[in-house]
Amino acid sequence: MGTGALVVAIASLLVVWVLCIAFPLRLGALWAVVVPFTIAFCVYWAPVEAGSDTSEYSAWQLLIVGSWFIAGFVPSVILVLYLRRRRRT
Numbered sequence: 001m002g003t004g005a006l007v008v009a010i011a012s013l014l015v016v017w018v019l020c021i022a023f024p025l026r027l028g029a030l031w032a033v034v035v036p037f038t039i040a041f042c043v044y045w046a047p048v049e050a051g052s053d054t055s056e057y058s059a060w061q062l063l064i065v066g067s068w069f070i071a072g073f074v075p076s077v078i079l080v081l082y083l084r085r086r087r088r089t
Contacts, residue, residue, distance in 0.1 A: 004040075004043055004044070004064070004068050005067065005068050005071035005072075006071070007043055008036060008039050008040045008043055008068040008069070008071050008072040009036075009071045009072050009074075009075050011039050011043075011072070012035050012036040012039055012072030012073070012075065012076045013072075013075050013076060013079055015031075015035045015039070016028070016031045016032060016035050016036075016076045016079055016080065017079060017083075019031045019035070020079070020080060020083050025080075025083060025084055025087060028080035028083065028084065029080065031076070031080070032073060032076040032077045032079075032080050033073065035072070035076060036068075036069050036071075036072025036073045036076055037065075037069050037072075037073075039068075039072060040065050040068035040069045040071075040072060041065055043068065044057070044061065044064055044065050044068065045057065
């Protein structure tokens with residue numbers, strides 16, 4: 001579970017950073033929620049798309065996707081707050 005959380009956190013930071021630069025920063029709060037959830041969901045279900053059995057993945061989905069989402073959400077929010085503060089000055 002630790003490696004997936006790290007992948008989600010790093011990928012979320014990179015994607016949120018690019019989106020905050022490319023689009024208005026007022027959308028940062030939206031990016032901080034949507035991006036980590038989408039990445040966590042996709043990373044979690046990637047082995048199933050590669051052919052793994054879905055029965056064991058369905059049972060743990062809420063716990064794992066939720067914890068990976070938090071792992072990506074917290075750094076993304078910190079990044080958005082930092083970018084907002086930096087843009088004001």
